Amino acid sequence: MNNPQPFYKRRFFQGALLALVILCGFGIRIFDLTDPPLDFHPTRQLRSAILARSFYYEWNPSADPVLRDKAVNMGNSLEVYEPPILEALVAGVYLMAGQEIWWVSRILNAIFWCIGGLTLFWIARRYAGFFASLAGLAFYLYLPFSILASRSFQPDPWMVMWLLLSIASLMRWMDTHRWIDAVTAGLLAGMAVLVKMITVFPLVLIWAGVILFRKDGRLWLRKPQLYAAVGLAAVPSVIFYIINLGQRSSSFFSFWTVALSHLVLESNFYADWLVMLHNQFALTNILLSLLGIALAKREFKVVLTGGWIGYFIYGLFFPYQMVTHEYYHLMVIPLIGLSLTPVADALFSRLEVQHWFWQTVAVGVLICASGYCLYVSRSVMVAQNYAGEPLAWKKIGEAIPADGKLIALTSEYGNRLMYYGWRGIAGYWPDSGDLRLFNLAGSAPTDFESYFKDKTSGMDYFLITMFSEFDAQPDLKNELTSKYPVLSEGDGYLLFDLRHPK
Template sequence: MRQLHGALVAQSLHWSEAQDVPGWQRAMAAVHLEDEPILEPPLLERMAIAAAGASNGDYLLSGRLLSVLFWMLGAAPLHALARRHHGRVAAMAAMAFYLLSPFAVLASRSFQPVPLMVATMVAALWAIDRHDEAPGRRRLAEAALLSALAVFIKPGAGFFIVPAFAALAVTRRGARRGLLGADSLVFAAVTVVPSLSWSLHGILVSRSLKGSLSLALRFDLLSDEMFWNGWLTMVDKVLGLPLLAASLFGVALATARLRALLLGLWGGYLAFAFVFKYHVSTHDYYHLPLIPIAALSLLPIVERLTAAIPARAYAVAAACAFLPLWAAHRAIDVVPDPAPSLKRVEAVAAAIGHTPRVISVSDDYGLALAYYGGVSSVSWPSMGDLRLERIRGLPEVATSERLEKMLRERDAEYLVVLANDELAAQPDLQTEVARRAVLAEGNGYKVIDLRAGAR
C-alpha cells in the first residue's frame, strides 16, 4: 500500500507537468496531489519519473527497481564499516545478512523512501566512524553531508545517526566536550536543519504531518498492551527474536569503539520507537533500520566463531550460500498476484469513467483505483482507521452522518466497494449501501449509485 502511494505521487507529478497528456489525466493529477499527503521530499518519486521511460511508463516498477538498486549499493559502505572493526569473513557475513535476510529482500523491493534512507544512513555511519577515528574538517563535512541527506530523505534517520555520532564523540572526548564541542554542534546543525525545515512546513503550512505529530504526543500509548505486543510482533517479523537476542549479546562482546557506535544505534532505535509509537506497532517497514544494526551487532560473534574454530568459516560461507534460497522461498510465499485486483479496478473505471466524485471502501485507501484506474476517491475509514480515530481522541461519528458529510464535501456520485471484508465488518455501512441502487457489480467489486439518493 505504501508503495502505491509513491507510484501515485510520481504519476501525478508527471501528469501535472507533462505537456503531452490528455486533459483528464491533468485533472486527475491535480486531485490526486491534493488528496495524497506528501510526507517526505519526493526525491525517489522524481527519480522514478526519470527512469519510467525504461519501464514503459510504469512508475511503480521503476520505483521498485530504484529501491533495489539503492539497497544493494548500501551493502558497500556496510562492508567497509564492518571491515574497519573486524575481519574479512565477519564483514562478508554482515553484508550477506544485510542483502539476503528475508525481510530485507521484501522491503528493498518496495517503492518507498525507507530503503534509500537506510542505505544512505549506512553510508553516513561509515563516514561518522572514519571521522571519529581521525577527526578533521574534510571527514566531518563528509559525515555531516551524508547524514543530512539521509535525514532529509526521511527524518527518522536522525534518531539513529545523531545518537551514533554522539556516542562515539562522548567515548572519545568525554560527555561535555563530546556533546558540546564545535564538531558535534556543526554536525548536528548540518544534519538536522534541512529536514527540520521540511518537517515544520509539513506541520505548520501544508499540515501533511499534523497527524503524525499528534500521534507522537500520545504518551498514553506506552501503557497500552497493544503497543508492546505490536512492537514485539513487528520486530519478530523483521528480525526474529533469536537474532534480536544474539545481536544484543554481540553488543556486549564488541570492542570499545564499535560498542559505542552500537549503543548509539540501539539507543536511537528505542527513542525512535517511543516517539513513533503507533507506527512501530503496526508498520513493519519502520523497523527496516534494524537489518544493518543487527548485521553490525553480530560481527563480534561471527569473528569469535571463525577465530576459535577456523573450519567454521566454511560453515559460515555455506550458510551465506543457502540464504538466497531461504530468502527466495520466503519472498515467493508472500507476494500476491496483482491480476485480480487490476481486473476489478479496470471494471470500475469502465463503469464510472475518470472522476473524482467517488467514495471508496478498500484496503488500500483507493490507491490502486487511482493509480491503475485514473479514478480519484475519498477513502471510507477502515476498522483500523476507526481505531486510530479513537486513539487520537476524536469523537465517534455515526455512519449515516459520516456518509452525508463525505457526500457533501466530495459531491460524490458513486460509492465503490473493493474490500468486502471491510463492508462486512461495518453493519451500519452495509445498511446504507443496501438502501441505494447498484450501478455495476462483479467479482470482488460493487459500484453504488449515489445520485438518486437512498431508497
C-alpha cells in the same frame, strides 16, 4: 621460507566473494521484476507510484493534456509525509525512457540497498575480520524480510542507505578531522533525516556517543567543524518539516504520537512489539545482537548502543505503527547486521584453529542458511501473482461516472483505484482497522447517522470494493441498501447513487 598465505585470506578471493554476495543480493531483489507493486504494503507503494506518475506527466511536454491533469490532480490529493525525492528520481527515469515503467523503482531501491550493504561492510570491517563482516552483510542482504521490503517502491529502503552512509561518513570524519569530511558527514546525515525524519532518533545518539566518548570529546565541543556539520544536518529538515509543512507536521505529531501515547503504558504494546520483531527477524537474532554489543570494541559499542537506543525511543514516539507496520522496522536490519559481527568475529576466531573438516562444515552451514533465505524469498514472490489486478481496477475505474464526486470503502485508501483505474476519490470511508485506530486515538465516531451525513455531504456516488468490510459494518450496509439505488455493479465492485435516494 614463509608459509604461503591461505587462499581464503588473499585479497582477490575475498574481493570476488564480496562481489558474489552483493550480486546475489541484488539479483534476488529484481526477480519477478514486473509483477505489480502489491506484494508489500501496497498502500505505501501505490502512493509512491501515483506521485512518480504525476511528476512524469507534469514534466513531460508531449503528455496528453487530459491525462496530465488527472495525474497531477491525483498526486496533489495525497498527503505530504516527506519530500518525494525518490518519486521524482523515478519520474526522471520515466522521462529518459519516454514511458512510465514503474518497476524501475525496484531496480533503483535494489541498488540503493546494495550500496547500503557495502557501507555496512565497510563499517563492520573497521572492527572485525573479513568473514565476520561478510556474515553481517549476508544477514542484511539475505533476510527474507529484507529482500521483500527493500525492493518495495517507497523511500524507506533508500533511507537505510543514507543512514548507513551518514554513520560511515561520521567515522571517516573522526579519523581525519578534515573540514571536507565534516561537511560530508553533515550533508549525508541531513539527507538521511530529510528522506525520513525518523532517522533523527538513532543518528542523534550515534553522533553524540561517538563524539562525546572520544578521549578528546570535550575538545570537539569547541570545534567549529562540529557546529557546521550539525547545522548542515539539521537545516534541510527544519526548512521542510517545520517551516514548509508546519501545521501538517504538527497534526501528524498530535495524532500519531500524542493521541496514541497511552499505548506505551500498556504491557500489550511491548508484547506486540516483541512479536513483530520475532516475526520479521527472530528474537534469537535480537538476543545475539545484544551479545554482540557486549563483545564489540569501544567505538563500535557506542555506535551500536546509540543505534539501538535510538530505535527504541523512535518506537515510543510511534507506538501504533511499531505493532502494525513492518516497514517501520527496516532500520533494525542494519542494526542486527552490524551487531552480529562481533559475535561472528569471535566464532571465526575459534574456527581458525579448528581442523579443516569443521571449518568446511561451518562454511557449508552458512552457505545453506543463505541459500535457504534466498529460496524462501523466491518462493514467496512466485506464490504471489498480481498480474490480473491492473486490468480489473481499470474496468472498475471505467465503470464509475466521471461527472461527480466519489466516496469509497475500498482497499489502500483508494490508491489502487487511482493508480490502475485513473479515478480519484473525494472521500474515504474507514474500514474496521481505521475505526479501531480512531477508537485508540479517542476520535471514533459515536453517532452513525451524523457521521454518514457528514462523510457523504456533497458526494454523488458511494463505491464498495471491500465486501467483507461492507458486511462487517451493518449500519453502513443497511443505510446504503435501504436508502440508495445501485447505479452499477460488476466483478469486485458495487456503486450506489447518492444523488437519487429511494
